[in-house]
Amino acid sequence: xxxxxQPEDQVNVAEGNPLTVKCTYSVSGNxxxxxxxxxxxxxxxxxxxxxxxxxxxKGSYGFExxxxxxxxxxxxxxxSALVSDSALYFCAVHNFNKFYFGSGTKLNVKx
Amino acid sequence: GAGVSQSPSNKVTEKGKxxxxxCDPISGHTALYWYRQRLGQGLEFLIYFQGNSAPDKSGLPxxxxxxxxxxxxxxxLTIQRTQxxxxxxxxxxxxxxxxxxxxxxxxxxRLTVL
Numbered sequence: 001x002x003x004x005x006q007p008e009d010q011v012n013v014a015e016g017n018p019l020t021v022k023c024t025y026s027v028s029g030n031x032x033x034x035x036x037x038x039x040x041x042x043x044x045x046x047x048x049x050x051x052x053x054x055x056x057x058k059g060s061y062g063f064e065x066x067x068x069x070x071x072x073x074x075x076x077x078x079x080s081a082l083v084s085d086s087a088l089y090f091c092a093v094h095n096f097n098k099f100y101f102g103s104g105t106k107l108n109v110k111x
Numbered sequence: 112g113a114g115v116s117q118s119p120s121n122k123v124t125e126k127g128k129x130x131x132x133x134c135d136p137i138s139g140h141t142a143l144y145w146y147r148q149r150l151g152q153g154l155e156f157l158i159y160f161q162g163n164s165a166p167d168k169s170g171l172p173x174x175x176x177x178x179x180x181x182x183x184x185x186x187x188l189t190i191q192r193t194q195x196x197x198x199x200x201x202x203x204x205x206x207x208x209x210x211x212x213x214x215x216x217x218x219x220x221r222l223t224v225l
Contacts, residue, residue: 042218043202043216044202046213051211097142098159102153103153104153
């Protein structure tokens, strides 16, 4: 069965510090991995995706994610957090025409 | 161009009533998805349309839920005899024909069943 796990309900970081939002997955076949962000009272927005190639993918707003096949992980990272990054982040895997989403991680960036 | 739109933005109904939610995908997007997001939870897949192929209904939680799509345009999600546990935000997303493209989400419809 396909599944995505986000082990942290909430991540707190100080502005300017690096941030990591964790995601692990379980899929049959090659994984196609995505990160989405949901700002308060707004719809989900695409951040980045891994399909193939370089394990480090770069996306919108300075975010990046590293695909690690051996650890079945796709953690979201940013070198320097901004208060405006505070939002709900979802990891998703695409397999057999469906997207499977994690439960979401709330990121709080404090000034 | 315009993004994915959904209507109504909010819907309050009484238990036992039927509701119909609408999604207008981005023009040219052949794939359309419906999800349910309960408060504080992740997205729950409901149904997937791809062009004129038979839809994947494997995520529909009960036979009270149904969805239709006219060609590659508007989709409606219908919930019959609503229950309080149906209260959630219902999200629609569309995606281009190419495989493994990201989804573009609408703002959602917040359904409250009293």
